[in-house]
Amino acid sequence: MSSDWSPGEVHETFSEWALAQGVIANKVRPARFPGRGLGMIATDTIKSGDFVVKVPTTTILTADKIPSEFRSQFPEDTRIQAIIAAYLTCSSEEDLAPYSLWFKTWPTRQDFEDSMPMLWPRSLGGLTWPDSDDAADPAVAASQSNFLPPCISGLWNSIQKGGVTRQYETEHQDLVQQQGLRLGKAWNDVVSVIPDIDWKSFSYHWLILNTRSFYWVAPDQEAPEDRNDAMALLPFADYFNHSDVECDVKFDGDGYTLSATEDYEAGDEVYMSYGSHPNDFLLAEYGFFMDKNDSDCIYLDDIILCDFPSAEKQEELWLNQYYGNYSVNSEGVCYRTEIAACLMYMEEEDWRNHLEGSTEGVDEKKSEDIIKGWLRTYAAEADATMSALRKAMESGGVPETHHGKAEYLLRRWKQIKSICESASSALSL
Numbered sequence: 467m468s469s470d471w472s473p474g475e476v477h478e479t480f481s482e483w484a485l486a487q488g489v490i491a492n493k494v495r496p497a498r499f500p501g502r503g504l505g506m507i508a509t510d511t512i513k514s515g516d517f518v519v520k521v522p523t524t525t526i527l528t529a530d531k532i533p534s535e536f537r538s539q540f541p542e543d544t545r546i547q548a549i550i551a552a553y554l555t556c557s558s559e560e561d562l563a564p565y566s567l568w569f570k571t572w573p574t575r576q577d578f579e580d581s582m583p584m585l586w587p588r589s590l591g592g593l594t595w596p597d598s599d600d601a602a603d604p605a606v607a608a609s610q611s612n613f614l615p616p617c618i619s620g621l622w623n624s625i626q627k628g629g630v631t632r633q634y635e636t637e638h639q640d641l642v643q644q645q646g647l648r649l650g651k652a653w654n655d656v657v658s659v660i661p662d663i664d665w666k667s668f669s670y671h672w673l674i675l676n677t678r679s680f681y682w683v684a685p686d687q688e689a690p691e692d693r694n695d696a697m698a699l700l701p702f703a704d705y706f707n708h709s710d711v712e713c714d715v716k717f718d719g720d721g722y723t724l725s726a727t728e729d730y731e732a733g734d735e736v737y738m739s740y741g742s743h744p745n746d747f748l749l750a751e752y753g754f755f756m757d758k759n760d761s762d763c764i765y766l767d768d769i770i771l772c773d774f775p776s777a778e779k780q781e782e783l784w785l786n787q788y789y790g791n792y793s794v795n796s797e798g799v800c801y802r803t804e805i806a807a808c809l810m811y812m813e814e815e816d817w818r819n820h821l822e823g824s825t826e827g828v829d830e831k832k833s834e835d836i837i838k839g840w841l842r843t844y845a846a847e848a849d850a851t852m853s854a855l856r857k858a859m860e861s862g863g864v865p866e867t868h869h870g871k872a873e874y875l876l877r878r879w880k881q882i883k884s885i886c887e888s889a890s891s892a893l894s895l
């Protein structure tokens with residue numbers, strides 16, 4: 467192994483401890499990967515299907531491992547993530563001693579402040595938290611621009627959002643506001659019971675759970691309604707970085723088995739999938755995005771719904787379950803988007819028949835032009851935002867300490883523009 471990849475003493479010591487606790491590592495070990503922190507490296511040839519890590523139940527951290535007198539003090543609807551985060555924040559060193567080597571391998575709060583948009587300064591689209599010091603900053607108040615991608619912020623610079631007649635469940639949109647609500651509620655719930663709990667430490671542990679937990683349901687329990695309440699932290703297995711590979715993580719009463727879903731050579735990084743997530747979701751929830759991501763897409767909902775000719779036509783979309791979640795990837799737009807485009811110019815009755823298979827009234831050229839117009843609107847948003855962001859960097863609206871984050875956002879906006887352009891070209895084929 468190259469010395470640059472060496473994980474360092476803290477990780478070596480922790481790995482020895484984890485193996486002594488019954489964790490089994492098969493041809494993998496932690497290593498350092500530029501831009502990805504720690505990850506897992508193959509120490510030998512691994513074939514797809516080989517198990518790479520086993521983690522026994524005895525070593526994992528779940529809500530069941532927290533003393534019931536601690537758990538039971540919180541309001542009934544307090545989420546498991548909040549309870550575990552509060553436990554990790556408030557328990558004595560003695561109670562947490564069994565995990566102490568593991569905690570040293572986790573990222574720092576500064577790492578989260580650098581990578582997670584929800585903790586970024588408000589000038590870059592971050593939220594206001596108990597420790598935010600820029601809430602009253604006049605430069606921030608004066609800033610008219612939003613720099614986060616619309617799927618993360620729910621905001622636009624070049625279009626007036628509006629015209630939405632129905633509330634609906636969005637996929638991967640408005641992410642930072644939803645996170646804000648989740649963390650805000652968690653904070654209120656724990657503060658109601660532990661008024662002097664430390665915000666920085668609590669939010670740090672909440673983010674550790676957000677970025678490192680695995681799905682877990684104890685063998686004698688029902689799966690909770692919300693999968694976010696089925697959380698476990700797994701020592702050692704939490705070194706795996708994400709890639710758009712298949713996922714093979716199984717658990718039973720004995721513990722977890724993580725298997726490779728691709729072949730790897732010695733020296734390759736071995737990945738696990740955190741799910742089929744678009745880049746905006748990865749950025750908001752995990753603090754990174756990928757150069758190549760087959761699951762990447764953006765959503766046209768705000769553009770389409772404010773372009774829709776009448777409330778009646780929007781109602782047609784709603785009644786026929788085509789309201790919202792209009793996705794685009796570099797290969798084109800989704801079927802829902804094509805159907806919405808048809809309703810822009812078709813008579814309602816023809817359109818309803820079209821849903822049943824009729825082509826009466828369908829004009830492919832018109833549909834293509836409409837969709838291309840929507841994609842141009844999104845690409846123009848990318849241009850407007852990149853230009854505003856560059857200006858804010860030059861003028862000091864985004865302080866120099868945050869230029870790294872701004873550059874990262876510019877990279878994402880370039881990807882967004884390129885998705886619009888490739889999807890538009892694909893329409894003409």
Ligand SMILES: C[S@@+](CC[C@H](N)C(=O)[O-])C[C@H]1O[C@@H](n2cnc3c(N)ncnc32)[C@H](O)[C@@H]1O
Nearest residue numbers: 501502503504677678704705706707708752754
């Ligand atoms: C489960 S941890 C993986 C271990 C982590 N890299 C570390 O240094 O401890 C998840 C975090 O790893 C980072 N990460 C995961 N996959 C990544 C990738 N493909 N590229 C860059 N960072 C990644 C992100 O910071 C994410 O929040």
